[in-house]
Amino acid sequence: MSNPLKVAFSNHSRQWRSYRYCYPVVSRRSRGLSLGVNLNPDTACNFDCIYCCVDRLTPPAVRTVDLAVLEEELRALARAALAGELYSEPEFREIPAEFRRINDIAFSGDGEPTASPEFRRAAEVAVRVRAELGLLDAKIITITDACFLKRPAVADTLAFLDGHRGEIWAKLDAGTQAYYELVNRPSHPLEHVLENILFAARIRPLVIQSIFMRIRGEAPPPAELDAYARRIEVLVAQGARLSLVQVYTIARRTAVDYVERLSADELESIAQRVRRAGVPAETYP
Numbered sequence: 001m002s003n004p005l006k007v008a009f010s011n012h013s014r015q016w017r018s019y020r021y022c023y024p025v026v027s028r029r030s031r032g033l034s035l036g037v038n039l040n041p042d043t044a045c046n047f048d049c050i051y052c053c054v055d056r057l058t059p060p061a062v063r064t065v066d067l068a069v070l071e072e073e074l075r076a077l078a079r080a081a082l083a084g085e086l087y088s089e090p091e092f093r094e095i096p097a098e099f100r101r102i103n104d105i106a107f108s109g110d111g112e113p114t115a116s117p118e119f120r121r122a123a124e125v126a127v128r129v130r131a132e133l134g135l136l137d138a139k140i141i142t143i144t145d146a147c148f149l150k151r152p153a154v155a156d157t158l159a160f161l162d163g164h165r166g167e168i169w170a171k172l173d174a175g176t177q178a179y180y181e182l183v184n185r186p187s188h189p190l191e192h193v194l195e196n197i198l199f200a201a202r203i204r205p206l207v208i209q210s211i212f213m214r215i216r217g218e219a220p221p222p223a224e225l226d227a228y229a230r231r232i233e234v235l236v237a238q239g240a241r242l243s244l245v246q247v248y249t250i251a252r253r254t255a256v257d258y259v260e261r262l263s264a265d266e267l268e269s270i271a272q273r274v275r276r277a278g279v280p281a282e283t284y285p
């Protein structure tokens with residue numbers, strides 16, 4: 001018999017029925033239901049990660065964000081989860097009781113949420129729906145490539161979300177510029193990302209998300225992992241409050257065909273380096 005959690009965890013589709021922007025995901029990392037909000041139907045992003053699962057070849061059905069529709073979808077999805085109706089849908093039927101709770105509303109989609117001109121107003125929508133439905137335990141998570149965290153309008157929106165259980169999950173997949181370019185194919189240098197993480201993490205605790213994989217058969221070289229752990233150590237020494245580093249590997253379709261998953265032991269050994277740098281780390285093999 002298939003493992004219902006495994007089936008649920010592997011279902012990370014950002015298309016829910018006929019919805020345009022919102023989608024439900026059962027997440028191991030969230031240990032519950034995450035209501036995803038895609039602010040980037042145009043797939044705009046600062047990175048072009050080799051492990052990205054976003055389909056950038058098929059032209060998107062919509063490119064802009066209609067906030068009224070987004071709000072309607074988020075409210076309907078949250079209500080369906082609260083009423084239990086969501087769990088009679090085929091994808092969610094076998095989810096055990098302990099995962100049947102709304103853990104968060106997450107800005108995470110087909111690109112970089114802070115790049116959206118609607119980020120602020122969408123944050124207000126999330127806060128409104130959360131309050132209206134009494135979801136006061138639910139976090140509002142911004143999953144980000146960290147390139148724009150210092151931008152005044154973005155920083156202001158994140159500060160607004162801080163008052164409503166806001167959390168930032170910022171990507172850091174490398175310790176050297178060369179490896180960062182190999183993995184993230186970015187439009188900003190690594191130093192820029194680190195400066196932005198430091199800026200945001202001095203204001204409130206921040207979660208780092210780091211994905212590692214075998215690239216053309218090669219696991220991340222030890223020197224690269226040393227450089228990565230050193231980046232974490234330096235961020236902390238500079239005053240960054242890092243509440244957790246999530247160390248994980250690829251689980252879905254990827255943009256290129258030359259990447260493979262790391263084993264649970266390989267992830268654990270990376271997590272141990274992070275812990276030695278003074279930050280809690282969890283693995284998601």
Ligand code: SF4
Nearest residue numbers: 045047048049052111
């Ligand atoms: S940051 Fe996320 S959306 Fe952007 S390319 Fe990387 S994996 Fe894809």
